Amino acid sequence: MTTIQNQLNAVRLRIAAACQGAGRPADSVTLLAVSKTFGAAAIDAAFAAGQHAFGENYIQEAVAKITALRHLPLQWHCIGPIQSNKTRLVAERFDWVHTIDRIKIAQRLSEQRPTHLPPLQVCLQVNVDGGTSKSGVPPEATLALAQAVAALPQLRLRGLMCIPEPAIDFEAACAVFKRARDLFESFNAGGLQLDTLSMGMSADLEAAIASGSTMVRVGSAIFGVRPG
Numbered sequence: 001m002t003t004i005q006n007q008l009n010a011v012r013l014r015i016a017a018a019c020q021g022a023g024r025p026a027d028s029v030t031l032l033a034v035s036k037t038f039g040a041a042a043i044d045a046a047f048a049a050g051q052h053a054f055g056e057n058y059i060q061e062a063v064a065k066i067t068a069l070r071h072l073p074l075q076w077h078c079i080g081p082i083q084s085n086k087t088r089l090v091a092e093r094f095d096w097v098h099t100i101d102r103i104k105i106a107q108r109l110s111e112q113r114p115t116h117l118p119p120l121q122v123c124l125q126v127n128v129d130g131g132t133s134k135s136g137v138p139p140e141a142t143l144a145l146a147q148a149v150a151a152l153p154q155l156r157l158r159g160l161m162c163i164p165e166p167a168i169d170f171e172a173a174c175a176v177f178k179r180a181r182d183l184f185e186s187f188n189a190g191g192l193q194l195d196t197l198s199m200g201m202s203a204d205l206e207a208a209i210a211s212g213s214t215m216v217r218v219g220s221a222i223f224g225v226r227p228g
């Protein structure tokens with residue numbers, strides 16, 4: 001087995017243990033492999049070990065890999081910030097977007113999503129810990145954005161995503177993740193039908209799963225330390 005395949009298996013075991021610890025079914029959490037900065041060969045190795053969903057941050061870099069690997073049945077998730085001038089590439093080439101935090105970007109993605117493709121699956125990025133320089137919609141503005149995005153024809157609103165600052169310990173991480181979970185549950189109680197809570201990375205996936213994550217985005221624990 002290659003290193004990537006071993007590391008992928010180790011991450012799967014961590015997810016399974018975290019699910020068990022939380023009394024949740026093992027299949028209640030999806031693994032998104034974050035392949036930013038790694039080449040098509042690394043993605044190919046993960047695919048050979050059964051991984052189908054990949055997350056990328058940089059649009060141009062991602063499109064090159066999506067093109068190179070178009071013979072494989074992969075699912076591509078955009079997890080980086082999106083400038084207005086990149087929405088067309090995202091709408092045409094990705095399956096999911098996790099980083100919607102402005103209605104203008106959502107409207108452009110909906111308008112530019114080719115009608116022969118399924119709707120773009122989207123999550124709203126919520127700024128759960130109020131970091132000043134960070135992207136993400138403030139929690140109090142999230143419901144209005146969710147309602148507006150849910151009404152766009154070529155998008156399908158799936159849930160919420162967050163990227164909290166590293167926490168000092170497990171309890172502190174859970175407290176922040178719980179803010180996203182509470183919003184998610186209140187929106188569902190209010191009639192939105194969300195099924196995805198995208199939270200947890202290499203360092204904090206256990207806390208995220210204990211707090212209700214349904215999709216963890218894991219890069220370095222699978223592919224190794226990123227260059228730069």
Ligand SMILES: *Cc1c(COP(=O)(O)O)cnc(C)c1O
Nearest residue numbers: 034057079201202217218219220
């Ligand atoms: C890079 C990145 C990840 C993966 O981070 P690791 O710590 O390498 O697991 C997850 N989510 C987002 C939004 C990222 O940019």
